[in-house]
Amino acid sequence: MAKIGDILSKHTIQADRKRVIVAFGDVIGFAKWLRRASNSPEEVKFFLTRLYKRLAHMKEQGFFMKAMADGGMVLRELPNGHNCNLVADFLKEMIVWRQHMMEIIRETEFPRPEGFRVRVTVGHALKIGTSFCDRMCVFHNDYVGYPINLACRMLKVESRTIPFMAHESVVDVLEKKARKKGIEFTKIRTKDRRMDGIDVEDMANLWSFNVIENKGDPHG
Secondary structure (H helix, E strand, O other): OOOHHHHHHOEEEEEEEEEEEEEEEEEEOHHHHHHOOOOOHHHHHHHHHHHHHHHHHHHHOOOEEEEEOOEEEEEEEOOOOOOHHHHHHHHHHHHHHHHHHHHHHHHOOOOOOOEEEEEEEEEEEEEEEEEEEOOOEEEEEEEEOHHHHHHHHHHHOOOOOOOEEOOHHHHHHHOOHHHHOOEEEEEEOOOOOOOOOOOHHHHHOEEEEEEOOOOOOOOO
16 A cells, blocks of 8 residues: 555645736526426536536637636736736637527526626736656646625625626726727616625725727717
């Protein structure tokens, strides 16, 4: 029988501090929908297949992705601190993700889930890299940290399906460039919400974001 020390010696773990933008998305009313006797396994499989295919598409674009039952986590590192273009592209991709899921939900026959929500944060996280080598080597990366925990917990803050984010730092990154990048921010007025392990300031600074429709220049 192998000694525990010999087993652990085959593992290597690395941790690096990274600035990231991260989003969590999930289906509202998914558990209630599953309890309905009219939902067949085939219908649920069809629904989740389309969800996971969208996540796989984002992974192919270079995002870090983790599927989580009726939703998932999507993350992108921000090299050299903030990067205006990466932040803008990320927010636009999250809007497309939400729209894609809302279309799937609308196409689902009654009863159906209630909607899809996306929550975004920015901050420093630890990128954890692990490997295990025996006959073959397996490598795995993951991210842990406050912004990731915050984005996940924010799914419970508001039931509205509008995509929104905490951390004014996202707004600060884009500043006046936001409209040039095709994104607009709106401050969300919420009640005082207190959550264990979450800074009150983060709950008090929530911003919705959306793509500005290009209606053309009326004087052009």
